[in-house]
Amino acid sequence: MKEFEPLKNAVNQYLTTQQVADIEKAYLFAKEAHGSQARYTGEPYITHPVAVADILAQMRMDPATIMAALLHDVVEDTQVELNEIIDLFGKEVGDLVDGVTKLTQIHFENYAQAQAENFRKMVMAMASDIRVILVKLCDRLHNMRTLSSLPPDKRRRKALETLEIFAPIANRLGMHSFRVELEDLGFAALYPVRYRVLQNAVEKALGNRREIMEKIHHQIQESLKKGNIPSPTLAGREKHLYSIYKKMLTRHLSFSEIMDVYGFRIIVDKLDTCYRVLGVLHNLYKPIAHRFKDYIAIPKANGYQSLHTVLFGPYGIPIEVQIRTEEMHKMAENGIAAHWLYKSEKKASHEAQTHAHSWLQSILEMDETAKNPVEFIEDVKTELFPDEVYVFTPKGQIIELPARATPVDYAYAIHSAIGDTCVAVRLDKRLAPLSSTLVSGQQVEIITAPGARPNPAWLNFVVTGRARNRIKHYLKKQQRDESVELGKRLMEKALLAHGIAANEDVLMAIVKHFRLESISHLYEEVGIGNRPALLVAKQIAKSITPLTALEPIEQSKTPALAIKGTEGLIIKYAKCCRPIPGDHIAGLIKMGQGVEVHTLHCPNIEKYHSMPDKYVPLTWDEHTKGDFSVDLKVHLVNRRGSLAALTLALSEADSNIEVMRATDSDKPHFNVEVTISVTNRQHLARILRKLRKRKEVLHVVRNKL
Numbered sequence: 001m002k003e004f005e006p007l008k009n010a011v012n013q014y015l016t017t018q019q020v021a022d023i024e025k026a027y028l029f030a031k032e033a034h035g036s037q038a039r040y041t042g043e044p045y046i047t048h049p050v051a052v053a054d055i056l057a058q059m060r061m062d063p064a065t066i067m068a069a070l071l072h073d074v075v076e077d078t079q080v081e082l083n084e085i086i087d088l089f090g091k092e093v094g095d096l097v098d099g100v101t102k103l104t105q106i107h108f109e110n111y112a113q114a115q116a117e118n119f120r121k122m123v124m125a126m127a128s129d130i131r132v133i134l135v136k137l138c139d140r141l142h143n144m145r146t147l148s149s150l151p152p153d154k155r156r157r158k159a160l161e162t163l164e165i166f167a168p169i170a171n172r173l174g175m176h177s178f179r180v181e182l183e184d185l186g187f188a189a190l191y192p193v194r195y196r197v198l199q200n201a202v203e204k205a206l207g208n209r210r211e212i213m214e215k216i217h218h219q220i221q222e223s224l225k226k227g228n229i230p231s232p233t234l235a236g237r238e239k240h241l242y243s244i245y246k247k248m249l250t251r252h253l254s255f256s257e258i259m260d261v262y263g264f265r266i267i268v269d270k271l272d273t274c275y276r277v278l279g280v281l282h283n284l285y286k287p288i289a290h291r292f293k294d295y296i297a298i299p300k301a302n303g304y305q306s307l308h309t310v311l312f313g314p315y316g317i318p319i320e321v322q323i324r325t326e327e328m329h330k331m332a333e334n335g336i337a338a339h340w341l342y343k344s345e346k347k348a349s350h351e352a353q354t355h356a357h358s359w360l361q362s363i364l365e366m367d368e369t370a371k372n373p374v375e376f377i378e379d380v381k382t383e384l385f386p387d388e389v390y391v392f393t394p395k396g397q398i399i400e401l402p403a404r405a406t407p408v409d410y411a412y413a414i415h416s417a418i419g420d421t422c423v424a425v426r427l428d429k430r431l432a433p434l435s436s437t438l439v440s441g442q443q444v445e446i447i448t449a450p451g452a453r454p455n456p457a458w459l460n461f462v463v464t465g466r467a468r469n470r471i472k473h474y475l476k477k478q479q480r481d482e483s484v485e486l487g488k489r490l491m492e493k494a495l496l497a498h499g500i501a502a503n504e505d506v507l508m509a510i511v512k513h514f515r516l517e518s519i520s521h522l523y524e525e526v527g528i529g530n531r532p533a534l535l536v537a538k539q540i541a542k543s544i545t546p547l548t549a550l551e552p553i554e555q556s557k558t559p560a561l562a563i564k565g566t567e568g569l570i571i572k573y574a575k576c577c578r579p580i581p582g583d584h585i586a587g588l589i590k591m592g593q594g595v596e597v598h599t600l601h602c603p604n605i606e607k608y609h610s611m612p613d614k615y616v617p618l619t620w621d622e623h624t625k626g627d628f629s630v631d632l633k634v635h636l637v638n639r640r641g642s643l644a645a646l647t648l649a650l651s652e653a654d655s656n657i658e659v660m661r662a663t664d665s666d667k668p669h670f671n672v673e674v675t676i677s678v679t680n681r682q683h684l685a686r687i688l689r690k691l692r693k694r695k696e697v698l699h700v701v702r703n704k705l
Contacts (some may be wrong), residue, residue, distance in 0.1 A: 001303050003044075003046065003047050003050050003549050004024070004027050004050060006054055007023075007027070007050055007053050007057055008020065008023075010054060010057035011023055011057050011066060012059060012430070014060055015027055015667075019664050022063055022067065022089075023053075023066050023067055023103070024337065024514075025052065025088075026071055026093075026395050027046075027053075027068045027580065028068050028072050029074075029088065029089075030070045030072070030073075030074055030148060033078040033080050034073070034074070034078060035078075035081075036076065037078075039151035040146075040150050041146055041149040041150070043573060044698055045077070047475075048142060048143075048218050048466040049069060049070045049071070049072060050070065051142045052069045052070075052072070052135070052138045053066050053069040053070050055138040055141060055142065056135065056138050056361060059134070059334070060648070061131070061134065061607055062131075064092045064093050064096060065096065065131045065134065066081065067089055067093045068093050068096035068097050068131070071077040071085055071089070071137065072094065072101065075095070075098070075537065081093055082097065082098055082101075083314040083360050084201075085097055086375065089664045094494070095129065096129060096131060096132060099129065099132035099135075099211060100132055100135050102389075105610075113484070114592035118550060133173070134337060135335070136180070137182075138163060140182065141178065141182060141185075142184065142386070143158065144158070144159075144162055144181075144185040144189070147185065147189050148189075151615050155189050156190055158188060159185075159189035160186070162281055163182075163183060163186040163190065163242075166182055167179050167182040171302065172301070172302055173308070173335045173336040173337075173397065174300075174302035174303045174304055174332065174334070174335020174336060175334060175335040175336065175337060176333050176334075176335070177333045177334065177693070178546070180240045180242075180243075182672050183243070184240050184242050185243040187245060188239060189486075190351050191245075192338070195387075198244060198245060198255075201255055201661075202244070202259070205259045206238070209262070212262070212314070212315075212317065212384050212512045213236055213262060215314060215317060216264070216313055217234065217236065217264070217283065218319075218357075220234060220264065220281070220284065221234055221283070221284065222400050223280050223284045224266075224277065224280060227276065227279075227280040229268065229273060229277055230268070230269055231508075232266050232273075233262070233266070233267040233268075233275065233307050234266050235265050235267075236263065236265075237264055237265045237320070237641060238263065238353070240261065243261075246259050246360050261319075261320055262313065262318070262319045262320070263319075263320045263321075263322075264319065264322075265321070265322045265323075265329075266321065266323045266324075266570075267326055268323070268324075268325055269325065269326070270325060271296065271325055272326065273325075273663065274296060274323045274324065275307070277323050278309060278323060281309060281321060281323075282311075284311075285313055285319065286311065286312045287310065287311055287312075287494070288310045288311065288312060290341040291309065291310035292307075292308065292309045292310075293307070293309075293656070294307055295307070295308065297542065298323075298440075300392045301388050301390060302335060303335060304335075305324060305330055305331065305516070306319070306324040306328060306332065307323040307324070308320050308323045330406050340360060356459050364565055388400045388401060388402060388403065389401050389403060389405055389438050389439060389440045390440045390441070391410060391438050391439075391440065392442070392443045392444070392447075393414070393443075394443060394445045399413055401413060401438060402463050402464060404437055404463050405438050405463050406436060406437060406462060406463070407425035407434050407438065407446065407465040408434055408458050408461070408462050408467055409462050409467045410438065410445045410446065411425075411460075411469075412464065412467040412470055413466065418446055418448060419454070419467060420453065420470070420474060421448040421451075421452040421453075421468055421473075422434065422446045422448060422452065422456055424446075424447040425444060425446055426442050426444075426445040426447065427442050427443070427444060427663070429443070429445070434458070435460075435461045452470045453474070453478075454470070454475065455492065456471070458471055459471055460551065482527070482528030483523070484523045484525045484527060485521070485523075486526075486527040487523030487524055487525065487526035487527030487533070488527075488570065489524045489528055490526050490533035491523060491536065494533035494537035494626045497534075498537050498538070499505065502540060504519070507519050508615055511524060514531070532616045532617075534589055535589075535595070535616065553621070562614070571597060572629065573596075573597050574588075574596050574598045574604065574605075575629075576598070576602060576704075577598050577604070578628070578630050578631055578704060579597050579598060579599045579628075580678055580681060580684065581624045581628065581680035582681025583599050584599065584600035584601075585598065585600060585619070585620065586598055586599075586600050586605055586618055587615070587616035587617075588608060588615065588616075588672040589604055589615075589616060595616060595618075595697065597618065602704070618676060624680075625679070626679070627656070627659060627678070628679070629677060629681075630675070630676055630678050631673065631674075631675050631702070631703040631704065632673070632674050632675075632676060632688075632700060632701070632702060632703055633671065633672075633673055633693065633699070633700070633701050633702075633703040634646060634671070634672045634697060635670075635671055635672070635700070636669065636672055636696055636698065637695075637696050637698060638667065638669055638670045638696060641694075642663065642696040645688075645694055645697075646672065646674070646694070647660075649675055649691050649694050649697075650674075650691075652682075652690065653678045653686060653687040653691075655678060655687055656677045657674060657675070657676055658676060658677060659674065659675040660672060660673070660675075661673045661674070662672045672678050673703060684702065
């Protein structure tokens with residue numbers, strides 16, 4: 001029970017006796033379920049969920065969230081089922097646990113896809129209950145604090161994931177203190193040497209600038225006193241290491257350029273005092289033009305509010321100052337978590353929740369049109385940009401967008417129908433290109449037309465995931481509709497050439513044979529070139545009586561089913577270029593002879609590229625097996641035993657010699673043209689490497705047109 005005591009003391013400060021008892025019950029259940037399981041650190045596994053719950057308790061979270069934190073790994077790592085959690089602790093706790101639990105029962109092709117799907121599931125759960133992400137962030141924070149015990153590859157992977165996903169999410173939810181710690185821990189794990197070098201440089205720089213900081217602090221303090229500002233809190237503001245590193249990297253600034261800026265924060269009692277302080281500071285030091293931002297009148301997307309100004313300090317030193325109220329400061333540090341921490345401040349916490357839910361709703365819309373989890377997570381990363389621009393609608397409503405957003409991004413942010421039909425834009429009542437970069441403070445008016453449709457060129461400049469996703473979704477649907485229409489026309493024409501009407505029964509038999517979803521799917525496959533119309537028509541013609549007789553035609557010398565899309569047709573391999581599995585290939589349809597397969601760039605097929613009735617794009621079937629002929633040209637040293645060495649090398653490489661032609665020469669070298677059998681390009685590559693190692697072989701190449 002000793003690991004539970006700090007958590008018990010924390011929850012005792014704000015929860016009832018019964019609620020603390022329920023949390024203790026969850027702790028005992030989790031401890032028994034995890035049993036003898038241990039972490040990489042060697043500690044009992046239960047120490048991790050208790051630590052996560054303790055972080056949440058410091059945020060004054062409700063009992064259900066604390067219990068979910070204690071139980072969040074039980075379903076994944078033990079034999080306990082989710083239903084058992086629901087029966088013992090209620091549906092609310094069960095839903096939170098389910099939202100945080102990773103997907104372990106589904107097989108994915110790779111780690112990236114699995115992680116993307118895990119993240120997608122978490123976002124879906126976040127949308128229904130924001131507490132899911134708070135548990136997940138605390139889980140990640142504790143894991144990052146104990147990351148040193150993991151193997152190096154896992155350490156780097158977790159650190160990268162934290163910097164790319166979890167820290168930006170904390171920022172998007174306004175949780176500044178979480179973001180800073182996650183970023184610095186991720187930076188230290190991903191680039192340990194850079195972290196140490198930067199840490200030492202910062203410590204040294206801070207020591208050297210202490211005297212100047214004290215002087216500026218004293219001058220500001222005196223000015224605030226003369227301005228009768230009631231009990232302000234003035235403190236120096238230090239940049240965290242990852243922030244310094246990122247600025248050096250992205251803005252190409254030197255360390256000294258970043259550290260030459262001195263930061264201060266002033267916290268006052270109420271909103272109008274913020275603007276009075278601003279006047280006092282601008283009277284003390286000259287402000288730098290274009291460096292003032294009013295995030296009080298126009299808050300950031302995550303609910304952040306402050307006045308920002310940059311001043312010319314003593315000796316020309318730039319001074320960055322943030323001015324905010326106590327309430328704004330709590331919101332800036334804790335964001336969405338302020339809803340539980342400071343329940344009395346309902347307006348601020350309500351705004352934070354509204355911003356969070358608005359963002360999550362846009363993420364849900366992205367999920368509906370994303371092609372796969374990996375595409376979804378990439379779109380979400382786009383949405384996690386920390387910088388925003390704020391523009392106005394014609395009615396004066398403020399719309400927040402990522403930095404470098406365009407009028408098209410704005411149009412889709414208003415409504416997808418407006419984005420789909422926009423044709424022009426007025427920026428501050430003047431016509432401007434749709435590719436213009438929006439600037440904070442502009443008034444944006446979108447002009448639409450009923451028949452207008454998204455332009456593929458927009459993908460070159462839109463920056464929001466929502467806009468990109470909607471455009472892609474429309475283009476995919478348009479492409480599919482056009483492919484179906486084209487495929488239908490091609491099929492009707494191809495069937496007519498064989499004297500067959502496009503009968504539904506005939507087409508359905510082919511659909512079933514190819515295991516397609518519908519006739520439309522067949523048309524789509526034909527339209528995009530996956531199944532050439534002439535080949536499908538020929539298959540129908542050969543199998544029309546009876547319809548079920550759709551077996552490949554047996555030929556003694558010609559293998560069937562070797563190439564995708566040619567089932568039921570005769571296949572011959574061209575001798576001019578001798579294609580082998582792994583080569584890029586195309587087919588030449590020869591009436592009454594089937595398909596002749598060539599390498600894609602064979603001169604004998606290039607002139608047919610623009611003749612769809614003769615030229616067919618092909619791909620190898622994954623399971624193609626057999627021996628294929630290849631011509632080699634070998635340059636040998638002209639001495640006794642050279643030919644024998646060549647044949648021995650080919651035999652050792654598991655290849656058979658079909659034909660060999662040598663040219664007589666009185667010179668010290670001579671050429672041999674040899675036709676050998678191989679199974680695929682990998683086999684051929686092994687043969688070529690083996691031949692090149694022989695001292696008798698001066699040069700060897702594959703001989704094709």
